[in-house]
Amino acid sequence: xxxxxxxxxxxxxxxxxxxxxxxxxxxxxxxxxxxxxxxxxxxxxxxxxxxxxxxxxxxxxxxxxxxxxxxxxxxxxxxxxxxxxxxxxxxxxxxxxxxxxxxxxxxxxxxxxx
Amino acid sequence: xxxxxxxxxxxxxxxxxxxxxxxxxxxxxxxxxxxxxxxxxxxxxxxxxxxxxxxxxxxxxxxxxxxxxxxxxxxxxxxxxxxxxxxxxxxxxxxxxxxxxxxxxxxxxxxxxx
Numbered sequence: 001x002x003x004x005x006x007x008x009x010x011x012x013x014x015x016x017x018x019x020x021x022x023x024x025x026x027x028x029x030x031x032x033x034x035x036x037x038x039x040x041x042x043x044x045x046x047x048x049x050x051x052x053x054x055x056x057x058x059x060x061x062x063x064x065x066x067x068x069x070x071x072x073x074x075x076x077x078x079x080x081x082x083x084x085x086x087x088x089x090x091x092x093x094x095x096x097x098x099x100x101x102x103x104x105x106x107x108x109x110x111x112x113x114x
Numbered sequence: 115x116x117x118x119x120x121x122x123x124x125x126x127x128x129x130x131x132x133x134x135x136x137x138x139x140x141x142x143x144x145x146x147x148x149x150x151x152x153x154x155x156x157x158x159x160x161x162x163x164x165x166x167x168x169x170x171x172x173x174x175x176x177x178x179x180x181x182x183x184x185x186x187x188x189x190x191x192x193x194x195x196x197x198x199x200x201x202x203x204x205x206x207x208x209x210x211x212x213x214x215x216x217x218x219x220x221x222x223x224x225x226x227x228x
Binding site: 004031033035042043044045048050055056058090092094099100101102103104105106107108 | 146
């Protein structure tokens with residue numbers, strides 16, 4: 001099986017712009033989560049989608065949003081970019097239905113805001 | 115808020131020695147504890163996990179122990195090899211009533227020298 005696929009791998013944007021990141025989960029996985037990774041804050045949960053519905057949300061401002069499509073693919077959007085949004089954005093898909101299921105990550109999208 | 119503390123932040127061992135990484139968590143509702151290995155330029159890779167109804171789990175050179183009473187869990191790597199060099203993250207499931215999220219430690223940078 002192919003792993004979690006994220007596109008693009010790298011992005012450079014300027015302050016005030018918006019950006020959309022894309023994620024394709026492992027085939028058959030219905031839950032997709034997004035995490036932000038920075039050197040200072042580490043890995044932080046953004047949100048989780050299951051069957052096109054946001055099921056859980058982390059403590060991030062409303063500039064961060066996401067959605068999931070009927071084929072389980074997901075996108076996240078960041079509007080009005082700030083310098084502090086520079087980070088590695090990781091998408092992950094959940095192997096099973098329950099909260100004890102393994103989470104599998106993609107290789108991320110490296111976003112640089114200048 | 116709920117958090118996961120991870121120690122040490124850096125660890126250097128000689129090839130063949132053992133490495134131990136320790137984590138503590140605060141959310142009493144956490145019941146799933148995965149460990150991830152992250153190599154440069156890649157996303158976190160799940161290496162082992164443990165559920166709250168188990169005290170210990172082993173997979174070849176890797177073992178994880180869990181003490182739910184003390185809210186401690188640890189990763190043990192025996193007979194370390196240079197390819198074990200990476201950043202390791204512990205995580206604990208968040209006890210949310212809906213959805214799925216993991217709370218991550220800040221990571222341990224492990225260096226195995228030949």
